[in-house]
Amino acid sequence: xxxxxxxxxxxxxxxxxxxxxxxxxxxxxxxxxxxxxxxxxxxxxxxxxxxxxxxxxxxxxxxxxxxxxxxxxxxxxxxxxxxxxxxxxxxxxxxxxxxxxxxxxxxxxxxxxxxxxxxxxxxxxxxxxxxxxxxxxxxxxxxxxxxxxxxxxxxxxxxxxxxxxxxxxxxxxxxxxxxxxxxxxxxxxxxxxxxxxxxxxxxxxxxxxxxxxxxxxxxxxxxxxxxxxxxxxxxxxxxxxxxxxxxxxxxxxxxxxxxxxxxxxxxx
Amino acid sequence: xxxxxxxxxxxxxxxxxxxxxxxxxxxxxxxxxxxxxxxxxxxxxxxxxxxxxxxxxxxxxxxxxxxxxxxxxxxxxxxxxxxxxxxxxxxxxxxxxxxxxxxxxxxxxxxxxxxxxxxxxxxxxxxxxxxxxxxxxxxxxxxxxxxxxxxxxxxxxxxxxxxxxxxxxxxxxxxxxxxxxxxxxxxxxxxxxxxxxxxxxxxxxxxxxxxxxxxxxxxxxxxxxxxxxxxxxxxxxxxxxxxxxxxxxxxxxxxxxxxxxxxxxxxx
Numbered sequence: 001x002x003x004x005x006x007x008x009x010x011x012x013x014x015x016x017x018x019x020x021x022x023x024x025x026x027x028x029x030x031x032x033x034x035x036x037x038x039x040x041x042x043x044x045x046x047x048x049x050x051x052x053x054x055x056x057x058x059x060x061x062x063x064x065x066x067x068x069x070x071x072x073x074x075x076x077x078x079x080x081x082x083x084x085x086x087x088x089x090x091x092x093x094x095x096x097x098x099x100x101x102x103x104x105x106x107x108x109x110x111x112x113x114x115x116x117x118x119x120x121x122x123x124x125x126x127x128x129x130x131x132x133x134x135x136x137x138x139x140x141x142x143x144x145x146x147x148x149x150x151x152x153x154x155x156x157x158x159x160x161x162x163x164x165x166x167x168x169x170x171x172x173x174x175x176x177x178x179x180x181x182x183x184x185x186x187x188x189x190x191x192x193x194x195x196x197x198x199x200x201x202x203x204x205x206x207x208x209x210x211x212x213x214x215x216x217x218x219x220x221x222x223x224x225x226x227x228x229x230x231x232x233x234x235x236x237x238x239x240x241x242x243x244x245x246x247x248x249x250x251x252x253x254x255x256x257x258x259x260x261x262x263x264x265x266x267x268x
Numbered sequence: 269x270x271x272x273x274x275x276x277x278x279x280x281x282x283x284x285x286x287x288x289x290x291x292x293x294x295x296x297x298x299x300x301x302x303x304x305x306x307x308x309x310x311x312x313x314x315x316x317x318x319x320x321x322x323x324x325x326x327x328x329x330x331x332x333x334x335x336x337x338x339x340x341x342x343x344x345x346x347x348x349x350x351x352x353x354x355x356x357x358x359x360x361x362x363x364x365x366x367x368x369x370x371x372x373x374x375x376x377x378x379x380x381x382x383x384x385x386x387x388x389x390x391x392x393x394x395x396x397x398x399x400x401x402x403x404x405x406x407x408x409x410x411x412x413x414x415x416x417x418x419x420x421x422x423x424x425x426x427x428x429x430x431x432x433x434x435x436x437x438x439x440x441x442x443x444x445x446x447x448x449x450x451x452x453x454x455x456x457x458x459x460x461x462x463x464x465x466x467x468x469x470x471x472x473x474x475x476x477x478x479x480x481x482x483x484x485x486x487x488x489x490x491x492x493x494x495x496x497x498x499x500x501x502x503x504x505x506x507x508x509x510x511x512x513x514x515x516x517x518x519x520x521x522x523x524x525x526x527x528x529x530x531x532x533x534x535x536x
Contacts, residue, residue, distance in 0.1 A: 105491040107445065140408040142445040143489040144472045149445050177375065177410040177417050204412045208476040221411040223373040 008033030008061040010243035017254035019044050023056045033239045035062040050088045060090035061239040067095040069117035086128040092195050099144045110147035115157045122165040133195035135169035151184035167195035176222040189234025198241045212245045217264035224268045276301030276329040278511035285522035287312050291324045301507045303330040318356045328358035329507040335363040337385035354396040360463050367412045378415035383425045390433040401463035403437035419452035435463035444490040457502025465499050466509045482512045485532035492536045
């Protein structure tokens with residue numbers, strides 16, 4: 001088995017590469033999987049993108065992202081995201097669930113709204129063979145991006161639904177600090193809820209807005225190997241996706257960053 | 269009872285005011301308590317600062333800060349901080365415990381080191397009538413400032429020691445996102461471990477470095493009134509300290525900021 005057999009590159013890690021270039025480089029380097037984002041895919045054309053990756057023999061490991069359930073247009077937007085995931089041939093739509101509504105201060109109510117929204121979407125997703133993967137985001141995003149801050153919270157929501165319809169994303173960047181996360185990973189694995197496993201490292205200082213400072217693998221504070229072992233022990237055998245949002249990486253040559261990411265992944 | 273009877277202003281909130289000016293304004297406005305920081309106090313002179321606040325009739329609610337147990341000089345530095353707290357007449361030294369050692373990736377080991385360090389300090393503090401108050405910091409500081417990220421973790425450490433020696437700080441800025449925090453507050457109150465209660469609001473976007481973006485009360489996402497009720501239900505009747513690190517507030521006139529903070533506090 002190739003050491004890259006489970007590797008997937010998330011499109012955002014090298015967003016400077018146009019989709020056809022990224023696909024070409026994946027084929028050249030033996031990268032078997034790719035995680036896609038809705039905006040660049042729609043720009044390229046969803047059907048065209050689906051054909052491009054299919055013809056190249058790439059697996060689409062995830063589509064990012066649905067969610068943001070506190071916006072008025074969430075239902076139509078999320079149904080479209082599910083349709084796009086099905087067209088692209090991926091079984092996993094990542095959900096960034098949204099934070100507080102404008103002026104809101106009630107995280108418990110926000111989480112209840114997220115649960116209700118997923119209840120409306122889950123059957124629709126299930127009919128199309130798409131699983132909704134709730135991604136807990138780091139608590140620093142609780143107000144403005146995602147009221148689901150821990151893996152335990154994500155599981156509490158997911159467990160209202162069949163695991164074939166709703167699961168979770170385990171992303172090291174968001175969860176590494178949490179001493180309860182290892183037990184939650186085991187619980188997620190035992191109930192077949194780990195729908196995606198993503199790697200990014202934690203580097204400081206954080207940039208303004210705290211969005212685009214995810215560290216290249218090995219540059220930061222996270223014991224990534226321990227996380228790989230943890231999800232393996234929980235029974236997860238799926239793709240390992242690398243998703244970095246990083247202004248410094250985006251300023252560099254995309255092919256160089258892709259090759260570096262592969263080397264770092266193999267070192268982990 | 270004055271509506272300000274439990275209010276305390278942390279010196280950092282209006283760090284643009286020299287200590288004598290701050291003390292004078294507190295007396296003028298009827299502010300009964302003040303939280304001090306080691307650096308400006310040492311600059312002014314510890315004995316002189318002690319006399320200044322004592323003569324003004326102000327209570328020193330906390331001294332910030334001890335901790336940073338991952339540095340080589342932690343023992344001498346923390347003993348000095350305890351001595352300074354005793355001289356200033358406060359019974360509470362706030363601990364910011366430190367993050368990972370350089371190159372480290374093991375938060376569990378960092379927390380064990382914090383526990384061991386506190387074990388060395390606690391009797392020394394107890395002899396001087398000073399309580400060590402472990403402050404859990406927001407998980408976004410786990411790597412570089414404080415490996416203690418939740419109130420539960422802080423309590424797990426504190427509960428190794430008598431509550432007269434070691435307790436916790438409940439700071440809304442650091443804990444607001446955590447759905448387990450309310451139960452932890454109740455547990456902390458039941459064991460007489462709430463040694464300080466601090467208010468700050470959560471505003472976004474966060475600034476680079478994420479240190480100096482604590483929101484003025486009422487400007488952000490935290491239900492501060494609910495937090496006040498929560499600590500009251502847990503039996504806490506001590507000072508309510510407002511500690512804001514905020515570049516925008518620091519750029520304004522200090523007296524104006526102090527008066528605004530009082531108005532916001534009363535509105536909560």
